[in-house]
Amino acid sequence: MKTSLPPAIVLPKLPPIQREFVFTDDDFDRIRRFIHQRAGIALNPSKKDMVYGRLVRRIRTLQLGSFAAYLELLFSADRGREELEHFVNALTTNLTYFFREEHHFPILADHLRSRSGDIQIWCSAASTGEEPYSLAMTALEAASSGVRQSVSILATDLDTNVLRTGAEGIYGAEAINKLPSGMAQRYFDRLDEQRWQAKPALRQMIRFQPLNLVDPQWSIRGPFDAIFCRNVMIYFDRDTQLAVLRRFAPLLKPDGLLFVGHSENFYHATDLFRLRGKTVYERVNAL
Template sequence: MQNKVPPIELPKFELKREFAFNDHDFERIRALIHKEAGIALNPTKKDMVYGRLVRRIRELKLPSFAAYIDFLQSLAGKREFEQFVNALTTNLTFFFREEHHFHILDSFLRSLTGKGEINIWCSAASSGEEPYSIAMTALEAFPGSKPPIHIMATDLDTSMLDAGRKGIYSAEKVAKLPAGYAVKYFDKQPDGSFQAKPLLRDMIQFSRLNLIDSSWGIRKQFDAIFCRNVMIYFDRDTQFAVLKKFHPLIKPHGLLFVGHSENFYFASDYFTLKGKTVYQLTPGKA
């Protein structure tokens, strides 16, 4: 009978961190970002959270994540909350993302010709590529005249809103625009970047808005609302609450554009799928 060789136990290595960050700290952060931004942070994102927030802890000269969370929850830390949320929100975007939406929008806008002012809300504007894509689509739909369109662009991240207001983008980003759009809608800057022309910028109003706030303070209705690739970070209850608040803000003929991986079948009392990731109001719902 052969002797069994005992298994070799490999030493356990733990990533040495600059600041203490344990599971309890992570759970406190998950609770805070859910409360303040509606984001249901995946339990596997502990390393990502450390990487996103460690710079804030260094800048504030705090000794640990626990101390940072305590500071956030104190009266003195209220201003830091904005930086906290900015650090943990993802802002992946580019011009004409999900291109089929803009073909639909073009046809939709042309159908509204001569029917007065058109209002569009881009509710997750990030650094501005989406609202500028909407504005360019509007200018193409109303050639030769200033389109009767007002675009409200909102986001939670104030640094992204500042970037959107300036409308300055790298040559690499602008190069991916449809042929001729870079020259038509952007001015090249001395440093090689491109700034959206005043005609585009004047169509858009950027402001901060948190989709999970109890009141948005919006008094008008919209012909279209874009809320793309943001509610994937919300849990089902939060998604449903936001959709119910969108409903009375959309005109009877209006459209709701959502992200390619978002499906709101559970809100069929309020919205009905019209096309690929485009919804309309469900008939008969007050």
């Protein structure tokens, strides 16, 4: 018995999205090239709406009429330097929370317990500070086991706004409530019902400063016992990743560790680093 198929459903064609400001493909391409040049961030074509949403606030604030006018200002010799910081901050992703990717912290604690003296750790994508404070708490917990050492943490980020938040060390109750049991009371002072601040002993372990990983010069000195660069390389193309890894390697002590994000792997840099554990690398010492 022959059966007939139901008629195809034809969906109505949706009208194009009406935006407040004109944002052409050429505008987007110029932004993609510029953010790659300035910050190493590789934006794929699917990020056009995200870029519009991030930068449209700057256009409103500056009372400009279009993205073309904004780019003209950004590339100008006089006002562009001032706007560049806002531009980069707007396109930087700062998702973070205390003890993110928690499997790294027991590895760090064991690494610290095997060492003594002055310990240096670099958190190269500090964001609003939850990661470097997690490193500091891990170090203090490890030290409570009787290890005699002095730990200092360098916390850097491209975004200057988030660095100010990190230096203040003030966090809302929602962030603090996610800490492991007892840590809020040990390491934070309650300011009011909704805000907690890292204790002075914790803040004194950390130095916050701006740093762009793709800048030709880094204003830092090693060697470091550990470098955390987590969920940053996913925004870089392969050539940029290799360039950054080549600069990381000599800044690590020969037995130092590099901690990276859960979706990052460096099979293309086996002459520099070899996998030691889950998203934890050690130097190839023939440098």
